Amino acid sequence: MLSHEEIAQKDKNIVLIGFMGVGKTTIGQHLAKKIGRDFIDVDAQIEQKYGMPVTQIFQSLGEKAFRQMEKDYILDVCSNSQHKIISLGGGAFLQDEIKNICLSTSNVVYLNISWETWKQRLHLIIDSRPILQNKSMEEIEQLFYTRQNSYSSNHASVNIDGLGFEEAADHLIQTLDL
Ligand SMILES: Nc1ncnc2c1ncn2[C@@H]1O[C@H](COP(=O)(O)OP(=O)(O)O)[C@@H](O)[C@H]1O
Ligand SMILES: O=C(O)C1=C[C@@H](OP(=O)(O)O)[C@@H](O)[C@H](O)C1
Ligand SMILES: [Mg+2]
Numbered sequence: 001m002l003s004h005e006e007i008a009q010k011d012k013n014i015v016l017i018g019f020m021g022v023g024k025t026t027i028g029q030h031l032a033k034k035i036g037r038d039f040i041d042v043d044a045q046i047e048q049k050y051g052m053p054v055t056q057i058f059q060s061l062g063e064k065a066f067r068q069m070e071k072d073y074i075l076d077v078c079s080n081s082q083h084k085i086i087s088l089g090g091g092a093f094l095q096d097e098i099k100n101i102c103l104s105t106s107n108v109v110y111l112n113i114s115w116e117t118w119k120q121r122l123h124l125i126i127d128s129r130p131i132l133q134n135k136s137m138e139e140i141e142q143l144f145y146t147r148q149n150s151y152s153s154n155h156a157s158v159n160i161d162g163l164g165f166e167e168a169a170d171h172l173i174q175t176l177d178l
Pocket of ligand 1: 018019021022023025026027087121124125164168
């Protein structure tokens with residue numbers, strides 16, 4: 001029989017963090033479906049709420065406004081939900097309030113891939129990630145490594161290099177015993 005602590009643990013949200021393009025949204029969706037939980041993608045929720053894509057929010061209202069929306073949404077969802085799979089945007093953990101509420105309410109799982117794998121994926125995401133635009137490859141590489149610091153606070157760190165999204169979701173189920 002499960003202890004109270006184990007039951008509480010099983011009811012917690014799982015929050016996926018990691019750099020842009022690592023696969024938080026795609027893997028989160030597959031994972032949620034496989035284990036029968038609801039899936040929430042924070043960027044998609046913000047886009048729906050404000051009626052425009054993230055790129056347009058950055059263009060029209062600026063990054064600062066986006067960061068505020070991101071913080072408001074995550075504080076709300078973490079305080080008021082459980083048992084969900086939640087994929088954050090890659091910059092969310094730069095805000096301490098977001099980091100703290102996620103770590104205190106949820107199981108935070110860091111998805112990681114190598115720079116070598118990641119850079120082959122850049123063409124898939126460049127148009128929809130304003131943070132990557134107008135940067136040289138060297139600047140993006142530097143951002144990739146400096147951002148890793150913000151992800152170092154987590155409950156589990158999972159390397160998914162070389163795995164497709166189905167395999168990555170299965171790997172999470174095994175590794176996290178879901
Ligand atoms: N494991 C994977 N293998 C290959 N491509 C992937 C994988 N995970 C995601 N992708 C692709 O990379 C791009 C970014 O994925 P996405 O889930 O949006 O990442 P994130 O939410 O971390 O930014 C998408 O085009 C997606 O199809
Ligand atoms: O790292 C970032 O600063 C961002 C990551 C994006 O989400 P993904 O990590 O899902 O790409 C999105 O929130 C926005 O473009 C900003
Ligand atoms: Mg995403």
